[in-house]
Amino acid sequence: MTVIELTEHGAALSVPLDDAAGRALLAARLVEAAPDPYRPGRWRVKAGGKVGVATVAVPGGEAVTVRIVPKVPIARLLFLLGYSLSAKGWRNEEVRLGEESELLPALARLFERQAEKALRQGLLQGYRSTEETSLVVRGRIREAEQIRRHHGRLIPLEIAHDEYTSDIAENQLLRAACERLCRLPGGIPHDVRGRLLRLRVRLADITLLGRGQELPSWRPTRLNTRYQNALRLAELVLRGASVEHRPGDVTVNGFLFDMARVFEDFVTVALREAxxxxxxxxxxxxxxxxxxxxxxxxxxxxxxxxxxxxxxxxxxxxxxxxxxxxxxxxxxxxxxxxxxxxxxxxxxxxxxxxxxxxxxxxxxxxxxxxxxxxxxxxxxxxxxxxxxxxxxxxxxxxxxx
CATH class of the missing domain: 3.40.1350 (Trna Endonuclease; Chain: A, domain 1)
Incomplete structure (x- = not known):
């Protein structure tokens, strides 16, 4: 696998790439890419305002991984991201990520810490509205669905009921973020990956969200206070990890943030609070x-x-x-x-x-x-x-x- 290290809005680098890899990188629209006019067999690659890591699959060739480091310190970037979701932001003493030089490992470490803290007292439980086909009456009968699906038969029954369970939106978001971090292309330290895998085991009975599925909604309450930092981080992980698409024949799998959007969100939210x-x-x-x-x-x-x-x-x-x-x-x-x-x-x-x-x-x-x-x-x-x-x-x- 070819790995290209870039800096956000930094100078273009001339890297050895065959034409197939260069065209795939250009088609992915993650960075600026063009053949080097002075050095055959090389392409000039330049990062714009996106930061993070992404891997581009090259048809019939070797995949290319692009790592883009932000200009601002990682801990500062996480503060900007956190503040845009909550006016309290992330307290500086909670971040302590000076040892990380890349965004993905830093965010993975911070998510693991917050998720572990959230689950320390066990899985949060709550009521979930469920609609299902059953042989016994539970909750209420969905009369319209009963007639439409079963044409007057008494059983099976189409019912709706509220179930007290741990399979709720909060735990589904934590599991989805955990799964996504474990699948992202490289860069996560072994100790963090091991703790993420243990978290995944604790969440094994929670419904796994499918790719492209709309994220379940949640709202801050007194009951989920201990989950809230972890949930906001989970949303950041899932939003940043949405770089997973197929432009033409090129498959892209990665984790990126647009710095222009991060800055815009932070400034407007902070100004509103002020x-x-x-x-x-x-x-x-x-x-x-x-x-x-x-x-x-x-x-x-x-x-x-x-x-x-x-x-x-x-x-x-x-x-x-x-x-x-x-x-x-x-x-x-x-x-x-x-x-x-x-x-x-x-x-x-x-x-x-x-x-x-x-x-x-x-x-x-x-x-x-x-x-x-x-x-x-x-x-x-x-x-x-x-x-x-x-x-x-x-x-x-x-x-x-």
Whole structure:
């Protein structure tokens, strides 16, 4: 198996690949790939904004595994991921993953710790609604199904009942994440894999979710408090492990996160939490329209509204500045459109530091100012949240009365 080590948005590497492997890598759309014009038998491969690991099967050839390391420290990335699911995030002392240099081993270790902690008091049990065919009455008879399936016969019976069982959504998610981590391509330390296998044995009687099956829903309650960190991690594992598809004849199996989406989720959730005591309400990824006929949709990442409805502030999270050919300032044009449509004098673009400058632009003849903020991710979580809180205070001060 060929293994390619890359860094997120790093320089392109020239690697030895035959044409079949290069074309498979290109078709998988995980990285940028093109034949090296100066070195026959090699391809230039460059990572974009996805981080993690993926294996691409090459028809009739050797599989290619791509490992993409994020620019931010692994523990910091896990904090961003956790905060987007819960405002409490992951406490830094709980992560302790400085020894891991890749995302998959770090997440596997953290999941195993949290799942073991969740199951320490035994499997959680609860009521599950079940519909089945039975020879005895239990619960209630589904009359419509009884008539449709059995045409007036008395038995078997179509019934519905609530069953008190451990085979509930919470345990199904833990088992699915455990199974998925055990199947992912390499990279998980032997000690962690061994503990995952033991967890899988403890969950052996729980229904295994099929590939592509919709994940069961759960909600935080007093009863599942001890499960909640493990469940949020399970959802991260299953969401990141969704890179499993067949584009044409190429099979891809992997675990990847899109850093732009991770950054966007973190910024919008953290900003909403920072404004929680300032009144009004925040809309994330809500639809607005640029024109009066409502034909041109706009979806700003974050809009803060007053209690009575009017917008007070608009912001967009941009992990990396968009500079398509011919439109080097596309982000600024987009924010200008948001400000005009929402009738706001100021708009805010929030970048990861190092990907865009920190500046303010006063638009001619429009009385609109567009701010570009730079959020430093390579610092402790408390520092990142302090920068978000400072931005929230700014929004409060400049909000139109």
């Amino acid at each position: 404004l929680a005591d300032s009144g009004g309400h925040c809309a994330l990824q809500a639809t607005h329209h640029l024109d009066e006929r409502q034909a041109i949709r706009m979806v700003p990442d974050f809009v803060w509204h007053a209690d009575d409805g009017p917008p007070l502030a608009v912001a967009d999270a941009k992990y990396k500045a968009e500079k398509p050919a011919g439109f080097p300032d596309a982000d600024l044009y987009q924010m200008l459109a948001y400000c005009i449509a929402l009738n706001l004098p100021e708009g805010h673009l929030i970048y990861a530091k190092g990907n865009a400058p920190h500046a303010a632009h006063r638009v001619r003849h429009a009385r609109i100012t567009i701010h570009q903020h730079a959020l430093e991710l390579d610092q402790p979580p408390a520092g990142i949240l302090a920068e978000i809180e400072a931005l929230a205070r700014w929004l409060v001060v400049v909000a139109p009365v």
